[in-house]
Amino acid sequence: MWSRQRAEDRAAREFVDRLVNPWRRVCERVPGLSHTVQVASGTTIVIPTLARADLSGPDPVLVVRKIHGQLIEDFRADEASRRIAAALGYDRIRVYPRGSEWVRIELLIGDPLDGEVPAPLAGRGLSVSDVEITIARDELGNPLRQSWVEGPHVCIQGATRSGKSVWCYSALAQLARLDDVLIAGSDLSGLLLGRPYVGTRHHEWQATGSADVEAHRDLLVRLVAEMDTRIRNLPPRRDKFTRFHAGFPLIVVVLEEFAGLLRLASTAPVEKGQPKMREQLLALYGRLVSEGHKAGLRLMVVTQRADATVVGGFERGQLGLRISFRLDDPEALVMLHGQSARDHLEEHQLAPPGVALVQAPARPLGRVRGPRLMGPRRTPTTPATGTRSRTARRASTR
Ligand SMILES: Nc1ncnc2c1ncn2[C@@H]1O[C@H](COP(=O)(O)OP(=O)(O)OP(=O)(O)O)[C@@H](O)[C@H]1O
Ligand SMILES: [Mg+2]
Structure with a gap:
């Protein structure tokens, strides 16, 4: 039981590691997903933090910490959601709020509109x-x-x-x-x-x-x-x-x-x-x-x-x-x-x-x-x- 939990945690960490770079790239490109901040050493682009993955359900879920002031709509906007899905290698995403600071992003293969x-x-x-x-x-x-x-x-x-x-x-x-x-x-x-x-x-x-x-x-x-x-x-x-x-x-x-x-x-x-x-x-x-x-x-x-x-x-x-x-x-x-x-x-x-x-x-x-x-x-x-x-x-x- 204990070792299975450890294996799941490791799989989730590896999953996040694989997605960190495409996540950063897509956030930097899509308006509303990143903020540009001027600091002493120049310009920094701040993106929402990809904190962890949850692989326990039928579809993988990413748990993401929003940047201050960001809205759930910034992730749900048509272009944003399509670009995130494509960058991470999925067909679509579904975004849910989780408290005021976090969002859960479900990564989906196939079309959620399949089925009557x-x-x-x-x-x-x-x-x-x-x-x-x-x-x-x-x-x-x-x-x-x-x-x-x-x-x-x-x-x-x-x-x-x-x-x-x-x-x-x-x-x-x-x-x-x-x-x-x-x-x-x-x-x-x-x-x-x-x-x-x-x-x-x-x-x-x-x-x-x-x-x-x-x-x-x-x-x-x-x-x-x-x-x-x-x-x-x-x-x-x-x-x-x-x-x-x-x-x-x-x-x-x-x-x-x-x-x-x-x-x-x-x-x-x-x-x-x-x-x-x-x-x-x-x-x-x-x-x-x-x-x-x-x-x-x-x-x-x-x-x-x-x-x-x-x-x-x-x-x-x-x-x-x-x-x-x-x-x-x-x-x-x-x-x-x-x-x-x-x-x-x-x-x-x-x-x-x-x-x-x-x-x-x-x-x-x-x-x-x-x-x-x-x-x-x-x-x-x-x-x-x-x-x-x-x-x-x-x-x-x-
Ligand atoms: N909501 C739906 N869910 C699943 N299948 C559907 C749905 N709507 C339509 N279909 C399928 O598509 C077929 C054609 O639909 P429908 O007869 O409504 O088309 P239409 O746009 O009225 O076409 P026409 O211009 O020829 O009258 C249906 O027989 C059905 O098999
Ligand atoms: Mg008809």
Whole structure:
């Protein structure tokens, strides 16, 4: 026992010895990881101290003493963490705080986003005000949850087979169980909306299939009319609705493959004197994006590419929760998320289905895996049920 402990200690010391030099080099190169200090004899570069290693778990862990004033974010920043991992010969790192002065750095082989994220389904009878929807899991293993009452409109882009529909299906399944949510929208494919909702209150608010573009237009007209009625009925001195009930639901408006609908509309005939069908759809969409939020409507715009000709430049700015799955054209990433997405361009082109970059109003762009609704074989397990009710309870106490 004693000698095994000694052998482990020696292995940990040798592990640190091997990494000391690459650690110093990478800290010196990455801004935020080192400080330059002027001393009498010249300039010294101070780096965080690689104190020891812990090899007892499945992945090696480095215990590092931060420099005074350093933040955990300095290690977690995208570029910093990727450079540290590469310099030390690993695929990725995970950084955890340890007291105020130390950090633990887990060195990982492989991708922490491998493995599926089950979509937790809340119990029946809950309100959208009580529940946060699981939208993803991040690289640290933390679930990302979003309140749909507080939350913004959503834009989802991604190449074909990248995971858009699976994400929407998982988010909608969580939302559709809530008594005070209505799932409305347009879906040419008829796979996301339509069939799964036959016989429910949602179905009459959905237009599916590509045979009748007018049905999609008419649905958007109805939604805009409902929005206008709601806005007219806003109580004095209130600028938006925040409480919902079964008779006055929060309306999720899904526009699945909106670009496809616009393409179809470009050849559709219109009544004499009416604007072109494409223009009508864009105008209705524009109104829903810009005025829908205060009326309790939340858009979920799904497209292969969030091009300005499809989602509109101004409208894109209103779609605050932005999710990009793998894209054929990397520039589409910059288009939706801005210049900070440039760091991710190369890696994201190879993202497996379900892996996305997510950006929300108070959340910088980060890599995640989206949830997936598990088939009937896998849902009834007891642990998942336990997680559900805990999640619901925690959400409802906020
Ligand atoms: N979160 C996920 N976890 C695991 N696998 C996933 C996930 N999301 C998607 N996939 C896999 O990728 C496949 C394609 O996903 P999906 O149908 O959502 O793509 P899409 O972007 O909607 O494609 P299209 O543009 O053709 O409609 C799924 O059938 C599934 O096998
Ligand atoms: Mg799809």
